[in-house]
Amino acid sequence: xxxxxxxxxxxxxxxxxxxxxxxxxxxxxxxxxxxxxxxxxxxxxxxxxxxxxxxxxxxxxxxxxxxxxxxxxxxxxxxxxxxxxxxxxxxxxxxxxxxxxxxxxxxxxxxxxxxxxxxxxxxxxxxxxxxxxxxxxxxxxxxxxxxxxxxxxxxxxxxxxxxxxxxxxxxxxxxxxxxxxxxxxxxxxxxxxxxxxxxx
Amino acid sequence: xxxxxxxxxxxxxxxxxxxxxxxxxxxxxxxxxxxxxxxxxxxxxxxxxxxxxxxxxxxxxxxxxxxxxxxxxxxxxxxxxxxxxxxxxxxxxxxxxxxxxxxxxxxxxxxxxxxxxxxxxxxxxxxxxxxxxxxxxxxxxxxxxxxxxxxxxxxxxxxxxxxxxxxxxxxxxxxxxxxxxxxxxxxxxxxxxxxxxxxx
Numbered sequence: 001x002x003x004x005x006x007x008x009x010x011x012x013x014x015x016x017x018x019x020x021x022x023x024x025x026x027x028x029x030x031x032x033x034x035x036x037x038x039x040x041x042x043x044x045x046x047x048x049x050x051x052x053x054x055x056x057x058x059x060x061x062x063x064x065x066x067x068x069x070x071x072x073x074x075x076x077x078x079x080x081x082x083x084x085x086x087x088x089x090x091x092x093x094x095x096x097x098x099x100x101x102x103x104x105x106x107x108x109x110x111x112x113x114x115x116x117x118x119x120x121x122x123x124x125x126x127x128x129x130x131x132x133x134x135x136x137x138x139x140x141x142x143x144x145x146x147x148x149x150x151x152x153x154x155x156x157x158x159x160x161x162x163x164x165x166x167x168x169x170x171x172x173x174x175x176x177x178x179x180x181x182x183x184x185x186x187x188x189x190x191x192x193x194x195x196x197x198x199x200x
Numbered sequence: 201x202x203x204x205x206x207x208x209x210x211x212x213x214x215x216x217x218x219x220x221x222x223x224x225x226x227x228x229x230x231x232x233x234x235x236x237x238x239x240x241x242x243x244x245x246x247x248x249x250x251x252x253x254x255x256x257x258x259x260x261x262x263x264x265x266x267x268x269x270x271x272x273x274x275x276x277x278x279x280x281x282x283x284x285x286x287x288x289x290x291x292x293x294x295x296x297x298x299x300x301x302x303x304x305x306x307x308x309x310x311x312x313x314x315x316x317x318x319x320x321x322x323x324x325x326x327x328x329x330x331x332x333x334x335x336x337x338x339x340x341x342x343x344x345x346x347x348x349x350x351x352x353x354x355x356x357x358x359x360x361x362x363x364x365x366x367x368x369x370x371x372x373x374x375x376x377x378x379x380x381x382x383x384x385x386x387x388x389x390x391x392x393x394x395x396x397x398x399x400x
Contacts, residue, residue, distance in 0.1 A: 191384075
């Protein structure tokens with residue numbers, strides 16, 4: 001299993017955003033939509049062993065987690081508008097602490113980063129966090145099988161979030177010499193993990 | 201310099217497609233838009249040493265090349281709709297064999313794959329073509345600096361195109377054990393090239 005968490009600092013928590021303006025009205029929802037694509041799509045196939053957790057922290061009701069489960073996901077196409085549409089549908093549900101399924105493979109509930117990190121700690125799996133100038137992914141790939149990967153959006157991860165994540169003893173890794181978009185980072189991690197499976 | 205060519209087999213050659221339906225009305229224009237993103241974007245920056253050549257082969261006027269020049273590109277945002285909008289604007293020009301600039305860094309002209317390949321051959325640079333189960337990118341990275349990379353869209357490269365490309369003695373490389381979307385392939389190649397520059 002691979003879990004990708006993306007923190008959407010301005011991602012709106014109401015279904016009233018426009019699919020014609022995901023960056024503006026959606027609070028950079030386009031960033032999260034591209035992460036859905038890079039995490040889940042293979043050529044003419046879907047990664048069934050991947051889960052994506054979108055943490056929506058924008059107005060009007062910050063603190064919502066939308067989870068895409070590769071194993072049971074339906075109705076997702078590769079374009080941004082398609083994942084945007086499934087997120088919008090999930091936000092139309094009655095959202096509480098108890099998760100509900102809005103469409104096959106898409107779940108929504110109230111929640112925050114700490115709650116997610118606690119749940120992940122309970123699994124005993126390795127947690128990874130990206131930072132420039134850290135240990136290169138190619139030197140730590142052997143630890144990454146079954147990994148949990150925590151990302152910021154276009155604003156990165158703020159100081160409080162970094163402090164929180166650091167409390168869970170993550171491996172801190174780097175993907176190369178340049179600073180990249182989160183969806184590009186996910187593509188690189190998926191490729192490294194694909195290579196790992198074959199090398200086994 | 202890095203050049204990425206993407207063959208859009210159904211990509212429409214009229215500006216009459218809807219930005220609200222890039223996959224349908226645009227003839228899978230969404231695939232090309234995602235390639236623009238993965239080829240050109242860095243975190244809060246743009247890759248100025250990258251050129252993307254979109255070969256549009258859909259109706260009504262198949263055989264148009266739209267070129268995005270990282271060095272002079274303006275008005276491009278990371279979302280699919282943004283690159284779709286620049287492509288749409290370029291298709292509104294009077295298109296002939298002589299290239300015209302539609303917006304800063306976006307050029308359009310009539311053309312086909314053979315014409316592009318001839319132009320690339322004249323540069324003397326290495327040409328790369330992707331295929332599964334070939335030599336791994338990590339073993340051929342040293343040849344890729346200043347490379348030209350030819351891709352199909354979601355339909356891949358057809359037999360005639362493969363035959364044509366093969367006539368230009370390309371290096372045939374592979375990116376890993378699984379078959380990936382073209383934009384994900386471009387992200388992996390960019391990362392490999394980024395690492396190469398640093399290792400120099």
